[in-house]
Amino acid sequence: MSTYIKLAWRNLWRNKKRTLIAAASVFFAVILALLMRSMQTGYYDYMIDASVRMYTGYIQVHGKDYWEKRSLEESMVTNADQINKLKNINGVQLIVPRFETYSLISHGNKTKVVQITGIDPQLETKLTDLKKKIVSGLYLSDSSKGIVLAQGLAEILKVEVGDSLVIYGQGYHGVTAAAQILIIGIVKFTLPELNKSFSYLSLSYAQWLFSAPERLTSLSIMIDNPKDLDRIKSDIQKVFNDKYEVMDWEELSPELIQSIQIDNASGIIMLGILYIVIAFGIFGTIMMMTAERVKEFGILISVGMKKWKLALVSIYETLFISFIGVFAGAIISIPILLYFKANPIPLTGEMADAIMAWGFEPILPFAVYPGMFFAQIWTVLAIAMVSALYPVLFIRKLKPVEAMRG
């Protein structure tokens, strides 16, 4: 057994150039496959992250039935103890409380129905960057008694910072909520639907106005690592003992998960196409290598080497080449991928402006996961090993006399 291996190994180094070229084809295949997959995965992770940051966070806690009914009657109360337990869960990055309802807002004789969100200003902006969206006036503080309006709303109502509005709506248990309120700031959203309907109050003021002391409609939670989602979700459920509903972003925005999966679908098709090109590269090289050694094979067979032995040796040769190529490719790609993960490629031009207008960063992100890493490696290895079949078939069909003539 070991003779064949020795023979194969020596064959390889007899013609260094040929071996290196063949190994190189596998090497580049591994690097390219890893780069592409890393880019795709990085992009999905980024899209998910950017989208959950827009509003919902990765996980939300609501009062029972709130998601379906969406009224203050389904709001919840939390205590400091529960919040502490949440903070202590491994992997929880941010907990953002909100008090969400809708009301009439009126100025002069213009009245509009708007979304009102009572927020903790510091926490809210950590999640959604709300503070950065202020285009005029000031951001809210914890004790603010004023309102921050979306720009589109301000335009419709023809108001600006410093004007006063009347809020009129229904609070908890149907109590009337009505007050005159001062506009402290104006924010701008890129999505026109948000820009025409959102407004913000400080949490404590909203709770007072709507007669709902200590009550919240949702807790939005950001986590460090999306892969921990399921574990964290069940830990959160334990804290609240099933009294409240805990939903993850896939349940909160089912359209989002699927729209990212479209990209996944097309990405997989792309990856498949890449593999076809790669496979041809590897096959081509191996085939070429074999075809050019026809004379060598012819001689060996004529001097008495059994065909199957020759085939075995060539299989070992291909295996070695594959392993060398894959190993080298894997080792080299690790630092490359890690570098890009830390320093994503920036996008420029019109494309970048469009992305920034939406509040996303104009970059090409990369992601590296062990699972994905090994998946690509095994696939390329498999392709390389399959290509070992070609020399075997070739040898089978070889006619020594013709072969020797070259």
Next chain:
Amino acid sequence: MFKSVFYLAMMFCFILSNNYAQNATEIVKKADELMRAKSSYSEITMEIVKPDWSRKMGMKVWALEPDFSIIYITEPARDKGTVTLKRKTEVWNWLPSAQKVIKIPPSMMLQSWMGSDFTNDDLVRESSVIKDYTHKMIGEENIDGLDCYKIQLTPKPDAGVVWGKVIAWIVKDTYLEPKVEYYDEDGLLVKKFIGSNLQKMDGRNIFSHWEMIPEDKPDNKTIMDYNKIQFNIKTDESFYSEQNMKRVR
């Protein structure tokens, strides 16, 4: 002589049948007018009952039927001074804490009024029971010791009402309405409106206790108690104005 008897009999039958045919609509009309008259002033306590909480509101209501009314909330303290003005199909609210009159936009018309099971729309649409429906007598029933006509109201094809049908029980002779049921187009009961506690107020016998019960949430109800009613008060259209909203007490 037989001729005249015959003639009389014919007349009698004619009157009878006419009476009977028109009866359903007339009955409904009379029932509707019982609680209204041309104008009225009432003091009402409304209680909103939910499975885990309840709320009581006191109000004074001036009405000039069918198009005008003013509702002034007397309690609780947080809502006191809030006024709802209805003029034909439009509704305004006066908010004392904000010192502002707000007109209710169409999108809010179907939201609940002051947290109750009534919508803003309900306030506005009461008067359509005659013109939006055709009326048919479908039987008689005894409710709580009172003999009632059972009348089915079917919405006319163009009428902007969501119900498939409404069934009203109206007491014979007194035209009290102890029960009204609202059904959707599939014949499913959606909500009931039940009157009880017969009392004499301002010369009329009326129910002073009313409950509105949604069928799918039986622990929820809205209860109205008439503490006082005056019929045919002196009032005219000019009373029902935006300026007056701020002045009523």
Next chain:
Amino acid sequence: MLLTLAWRNIWRNKKRSLIIISAIAVGLCCGLFASATMFGMWDSMINTTIDRDLGHFQIHSKSYEEEKLLTDTIPNFQNIVTKLNSTKFVAGVSSRTIIEGMASSAATSNGVRILGINSDSEKNITSIHQQIIKGSYFGEGWKNQIVIGEKLADNLGIRERSKIVLSFQGVDGSIIYGAFRVAGIYKTESSVFDKTNIFVKEDELLSLLNSKKISNEIVVRLSSVQQLDSVYLPTKLMYSDLSVKYWGELAPELKLFYDMLLTQMYIFVGIILFALLFGITNTMLMSVMERVREFGVLMAVGMKRSRVFLMIILETISLSFIGGFAGIILALIFIEYFGYVGINLSAFTEGLSQWSLGTQLYTSLPFSFYPPLALMILGTSILGAFYPALKAIRLNPAKAIRTY
């Protein structure tokens, strides 16, 4: 002469040449197919939204954008419609009255966008009439027919023939109620759309409003999106006092998605080109390596190195042409096939619904894409040959001849 030599060289070793040709052909086919996949996705997404609702461009009064009030109407709209109807490339023009309101059933109510339309002219601009799943598109006999989306029907708990009451604000501010009966229920790829948009006959809506004929929106559909500029731009100039916007401006999220798709396409094709480059380089290198003796002889008998270089390049070019040609044919076959049969992405339907894509992806690639892509790939192949060719000419002829 060199060309003849190059050509004969190729056919001297059929196997080697066939391998290189197939590598190029497959590379080209893959690159084209990848682009066709991305393009097919964009195309179907754009067209679905254009077909469903947007049209290729729309006209509104300038004030309509802000609050979309009923009273923001287009002056002289009859003339505009007539004029556009007679413009070349215009497949259909439709005028709509639009009002925001509430739709209620016995169970509950929802905010809706009420579109008063002319059902005949709408058929020329949108595909809703082909997406009716229950009932018909205004084909019933009764008055006040209404066509609603499946999502709304579910929310309100109603079906065809059910009564639905619309309430909205009239011109004088009072609230108007109208009873309608569901004639048909439609379903599009977007459940958000289905929940909000309902269609009634324009004249019935106007009579409820007690208003004469008005128009809030004119939707124009062209025979193909390629003609957009030739019709949209002049129209925009002609009606400078009105707001004339094309689909990209009306649905900026579509435009963003398109731009991102385009970038992704370039990147992936770029990566595939890289893969091809390495593949070709390797294969050519191997081939050159094995012809070391041959090159040695050539250079020993006096062929100039530059000519050897050129010869190899010419060989590669010839191989590329053949491979390229084969690749294009292959690509056309695959793209046509999947353009007809489609790739099934049904596992992802719900998300696709939000982005207005159906469950089948039909590949397509406009002919304008073929030349640049083909050239890129051929260029890559030739580039791939440079290094091996360089290696060939750096050989020492004496040593080369003696190589095994």
